[in-house]
Amino acid sequence: MFRTFVAALSGLILLTLTPACAEVSGDETRTRVLVFSHTTGWRHDSIEPGIEALRVIAEENGWQFEASEDPSIFDEGALERIDVLVLLSSTTGSTPESEWLSDEGRAALQGFVRGGGGVAAIHAAADAHYHWPWYRQMIGAAFEMHPPGTPDGDLTVVDADHPATRALPERFTRTDEWYWFSDFDGNVRLLMTLDAASIGEEGGEVPMAWSHTFEGGRVFYTALGHTRESFAEPLFLEHVRGGIAWAAGLED
Template identity: 55%
Template sequence: MSMNPARHWLLCIAAIIWCALPGTADAKAARVLVFSHSTGYRHASIEAGVAALKALGERRGMSVVASEDPAMFDGDRLKDFDAIVLLSNTTKRDEPASEWWIGKRREALQAFVRRGGGIVGIHAAADSHYSWPWYGRMIGGWFTSHPKGTPTGLVTVTDRSHPANKGPASPVRRADEWYYFEDFDPTVQTLTTLDPASIGEKDVNPNPTSWSHEFEGARVFYTAMGHSPESFSEPWLLQHLEGGLTWVLHGRRVK
């Protein structure tokens, strides 16, 4: 029995719409670049962080590419990525020559942000490119100092509605290298704070330890946590990072 021509075309149109919907079988997986080039202090946690992010990508159906090659910041090489994770990508504060985002590379990162690509900054992503004001505004602030060692502190979740904070309720006690910041943007959405008294500091005001904001068309999530290799085996911090990455991706192309 032949099919009515009108019904045939309706079925064809429905099939096209179905294939275009997010989450359908032929939807492309999100592609994430984990970039950890460092010319300043080299964090021993980088390798553990890369491994954890690759495992997260495999579990969530994302394609994760790790690189330390600044030449990745070329318009053509970035065009297929949906998000960039900046993993402790340090430079030297007083040595502009240690900075690799210059010229066309700066333009490539800015173009990526302005087309809506997501940015995740981890720990020493805030200890980088002090000679480029735009970078500090994108991250939301610059590292300025930290107390000695990696004391155990009390972290409070300040916004339970954010995907980065869907894990166990706060407060959370954990060890890390706790950053203080300069040129901190007060308009960002603070997600977690540290109680300075919990690590023996005299400050009375909570210190921001992670935040998010929208910047020039992109979503940016930053956490100051993640100094030690052990950080990337902590369920709470891993969930925090996963939620932050999901948020900057707008939930698209992720299982």
């Protein structure tokens, strides 16, 4: 009778623990996303709605989500527990003292990318770390200037065979602040361009989104996302979702 009782009790314990164990195992396989939005330069008021929109995207796609504005997390090993780092308009100023990563933090980001980590950089993430050439190379360019205001501009998808652009029309018009770049890397995979003439400027087709593999990692960048309204636009959100999925290696 005692053996029968022990067997029954063991079975009950196993049934009780199995769902929890399965849940932990499932969490371990979920894509882990960290949104970083610390600023020492211009701070966009689109950051807060951007964080919430990215949280929803993560929930809808079954990704683990974390958001931070504390640069010290780079020193404390935060990148060791994630798959994709989303740089959400994380600006710096123009002086070396304003740059939010130095020494251990820089080494941590380089190690993350070189270890195969993914980076999805949005809008003013290109307006950062002007005294760290590696960062500019990772992004694929550096912010140089933007024309005044947020006029309607005509965009063209030049590579529709990418998760960040597959859902977009070949040509469409939207409102944003339009970036021009310096040190643009012509070897990146160009995804989308702006017709400069559509906003009354010269410059032909200006790069607006691209991706590349860089030192072992995947890096996606979009210059879109200046306005708060961007993070309520289905097409823009799908553009960003696809970029994150590509950076994570989930979609090609």
